[in-house]
Amino acid sequence: MAQFNNLMEIFKLLDKSNCKKCNLPTCMAFAAAVFKGQKQLSDCPLLDSEIIKSHEGQSTHKNPLEQQADEFGANLKRKISAIDLASAAQRLCAQFEDNKLTIKCLGKKIGVDGQGNITTDIHVHSWLTTPVIDYVVNSSETPVSGQWVPFRELEGGKTWYRLFGQMCEKPLKKVADNYTGLFADMLELFNGKQVENHYDSDISLVLHPLPKVPLLICYWHPEDGLESDLTLFFDSTAEDNLSIESIYTLGVGLTIMFEKITLRHRQ
Ligand code: SF4
Structure with a gap:
């Protein structure tokens, strides 16, 4: 179109x-x-x-990084057919049954078949589809390290971190500033886990958008004339298990999802 x-x-x-x-x-x-x-x-x-x-599907002017991400998603769909899903299950911390993998994303079960088709009882957000297939195709044997690093310290994050700040951390901070139920929703609806406060933050919470790609959200309330702050941290092994394009997509997709949830609460 x-x-x-x-x-x-x-x-x-x-x-x-x-x-x-x-x-x-x-x-x-x-x-x-x-x-x-x-x-x-x-x-x-x-x-x-x-x-x-x-006007559905009418294309808009995407920035080059976003265009790159679209092409990347199409390539992944072609590659998944060459994967033996049964033997990949252990590597992915997933289950294999009825010719498809079941992967836990934010506490919800998502099925993936050999053609890259996604099935689930919940509404599948388009931002989750490409990262899930990327995870199936490219995740390594590397286990999660438990060491947290900000997006800019990931190897590929050096190119993307400004855009990530604009599209993910900044708007998510705005949601947290204006909607006090945000972190309770993360805990209840998306299987989040409150953890010991990291980096002197007021709130530290871990989500698992994919089994081996956890993310830590740290939020600092405003105080003494200082603005509030919010930073997302990833496991230091994140890029062994997911490409930087998909890590970016997950962060931005989660932010858009939480913006929509906030909007519903206001109506
Ligand atoms: S939500 Fe309101 S401000 Fe935003 S585009 Fe629609 S009408 Fe305009």
Whole structure:
């Protein structure tokens, strides 16, 4: 399908009430985010479902790193057919049954077959699909080390960390600042584990988006004129078990999911 040629084409579709329910200050800012590929039309709760449907798949201007990630996902789907899923189960900390792997993602069971098809009882977010297949194809025998490092200290994180800060840590901090139930949701809905506070943070919580790719979220409340802060840490072995593209996608995908949960609580 054709691309949007400019952001006014997107803006014309919107309600123009600047209601902020999309977590952006104006409809114009939202149109710009859609044009850059950072938001989807469906992120505006006021937009008619017929309009969303008629523009579904209409491509937007993605940045080169995001385009790279799309191509990467297509390559992975081709590679999974060469994997012996039965013998891969142990390496992946997964179960093999009925010709498919069952992998725990955020406490939920996700099935993966030899063609890269994903099955689950829950709604599968598109941001989870590529990392799951990447994990099946590329995860090594390396066990989790228990040593936490920030995204920028991962080998491939040097290229991606600015974008990761903008697209993941900054908006997630905003969610934590404005929605006090965020960490309780992480514990209850996504099998999070509160851990001993790391790096003098006020809250330290571990999630497992994939069995061998845990992430530690540390949050510091605002205090004495200092702003709050939030940092995501990954296991030092993360890149042995998942590519940096997929680690980035997981972080940003989780953030978007939590933004949507917050939005539902406000309505
Ligand atoms: S939610 Fe929709 S109508 Fe409201 S500000 Fe965002 S784009 Fe505009």
